[in-house]
Amino acid sequence: MRVLVIGSGGREHALCWAIGKSPRLRKLFCAPGNAGTAAVAENVGLDIDDPQAVIAFCAAERIDFVVVGPDAQVVAGLGDRVRGAGIACFCPSAEAARLEGSKSFTKALCDEFNIPTARYARFDAEAPALAYIRSQPVPIVVKADGLAAGKGVTVAMSRIEAEAAVRDCFAGAFGAAGASVVIEEFLEGEEASVFVLCDGERTLLLETAQDHKRAFEGDTGPNTGGMGAYSPAPVMTDALIARTMNEIIDPTVQGLKARGTPYQGVLYAGLMITREGPKLIEYNARFGDPECQVLMMRLKSDILDLLEAAATGNLRGRHAEWREEAALTVIMATRGYPGAYGKGSVIAGAEGLDDETLQVFHAGTARIDGQLVANGGRVLNVTALGATVGDARARAYAAIDAIDWPEGFFRRDIGWRALSRG
Template sequence: MRVMVIGSGGREHALAWKIAQSPRLTKLYIAPGNAGTEAVGENVSLDITDHSAVIESCRRLSIDFVVVGPDAQVVAGLGDDLRAAGFTCFCPSKAAGQLEGSKSFTKALCDEMGIPTAAYGHFDNEADALAYLRQQGAPIVVKADGLAAGKGVTVAMTLEDAEAAIRDCFAGTFGASGAEVVIEEFMEGEEVSLFVLCDGRNTLLLASAQDHKRAFDGDTGPNTGGMGAYSPAPVLTEALTRQAMETIVNPTVEGLIRRGTPYQGVFYAGLMLTAQGPKLVEYNARFGDPECQVMMMRLRSDVLDLLHATATGNLAGKFAVWREEAALTVILATKGYPGDYAKGSEIKGAEGLDTGDVQVFHAGTKREGERLLAAGGRVLNVTALGATVAEAQKRAYECVDQIAWPQGFCRRDIGWRAVERGE
């Protein structure tokens, strides 16, 4: 099978790395890829926002199967355009992808199907949003309705912070994504991610993970696209997983079928484990980044086979086999991220660190001759396996400490919840 992975981040490197191990693969392309993906496949210089260019490249390269990684391409309908051109594609439809592209769409679906989630209000103007906020009080959560690269969410502990977040959205901080705002009740509990494949009707439970959104140690600083993650998340027990499937994921599958927009792809359900049970925080319509990295490290099964079965409606009877070990990833990011940051700094010591228990996935990297350069905000994902989360954490940071990159930074406490609990 000739496969093209769309994207250039750590998620796409992890997917490409795992796909490259499949006996069903004959040739792997990554578009546009990064300095790490060129070790497992062939990078294709391509503007992935240009759907016509993507389709033409797939024709030229005789691609059999396309795996779309990034959220923006899911929401923009790249999967629909590829399928219309005759290609088999792992990517939800644009209509189903609204689960991630529009928080108000998902909230309305929750109302329709009785899915437990936070109480909310949806607003298209600042005045009404501020009035609702003052009625509800703080703490409260303010979300840009559309995609904001993981940065459009403010958990506001004071009215002043919430008001500032609302004004930021309507002032254009998040572009068109903030033209509408969802304001949610603050839910008490621990947040966890659950990943499930769906071929339109059949589902396959994958794994759980927990990520760290805040930029700095102690869960402080601004929200980012994710500074690290670990899998599995022991706090999501088998009983809670069954409850989440029965009350959240399965009704979502049924609701989308009823609407005539069946979901084919991966559900990334962000859950809050409250005293009343799991509640939906939000859906993402693709693999998480950095959650994908830890899941691919743990997955024993042929991921290409599972993704292709999902895309072709043949998931029934499939199963996934996992390593018993925990996996943990630490994100090395350019200083300044998630705000302004400089590109082009040299990274030394990142090569040759990969072993059976450690894998360095690249994200924002490029090569200039023999030099490895930073070309983005999140740059490297140092990922390790261990018998426990604590052991995986130790291995990951030992590897991090061998990388010389003064212009970069990372959190030093990834996995702290699980480590404190001895998991």
């Protein structure tokens, strides 16, 4: 197969790395890619926000299958346009992807199909949102309704912080994503993520993971797109996974099918494991980043086969095989992230560390005059396998210690929840 992967982050590097191992692969392209994907695919300077440019490239290069990675292109409906041109594509429809593109859409679906989630209210104006906050207990959660690159969520520990978050949304801090606001009760418990492939009717459970959203150690500082992750998530017992499938995933998939908007792609359920059981925090309509990196490290099955089966409605009888080892990834980010940060700093020692059990997946990187440089906020994803989460973490940090990048930073405590279990 001739395959095109859309995106330029660590998720896309991990997908390219995994797809590259498939015996069915003839040629792999990545658009636009990064310095890491260039080692496993041919990077293509496409405007991925222009569906017609993507389709024209696919026609010229006789692409058999397109895999769309980033949330923006998923929600914008790139998959619909590619399929409309007669090309198989792993990407949910724009209508189904509203699960990620609109938090209020997902909340309404939870109401309709009795899916457990946090109590909430939605507002299109600042004044009633502020009045609502003043009537609620704190902590409380304020979310921009639309896509905000993982930065539109504030877990407010005080009303002052919650009110500031509401004002930021309506002042345009998150652009159109903040034109509406969803305010939720604060759920207590442990967060975890469950990933499933869907073919419009059937689901295939993949694996579980936990990530670290806060920028700094001790889970402090601003929310980011993710500073690290590990798989499997120890909190997700077989019983909790079964409840998640029965109470959350299956009602969602069957509900969308009944509405006439079947879901085909990967469905990422962000959960809070409360005293009452699993509750849905949010859905993402694509692989998580950095969760994808740890999933691809653990997957033994041919990912290309699985993605194609989901995209073409053929998951019946499929299964996925996984390594028993744990995987852990640590994000190395540019100082200043998730706020303002510079570009162009030189990174030394990041190459030549890879083997089958350790990979340095690239995110915001570029190669200029032969040197590897930082070209984004989250830059490297150092990912390792180990017999336990602790073993994987030790190997990942040993690799990080070999990397010379003074302008970067990372957390030293990724995986602390798993290790605290003993």
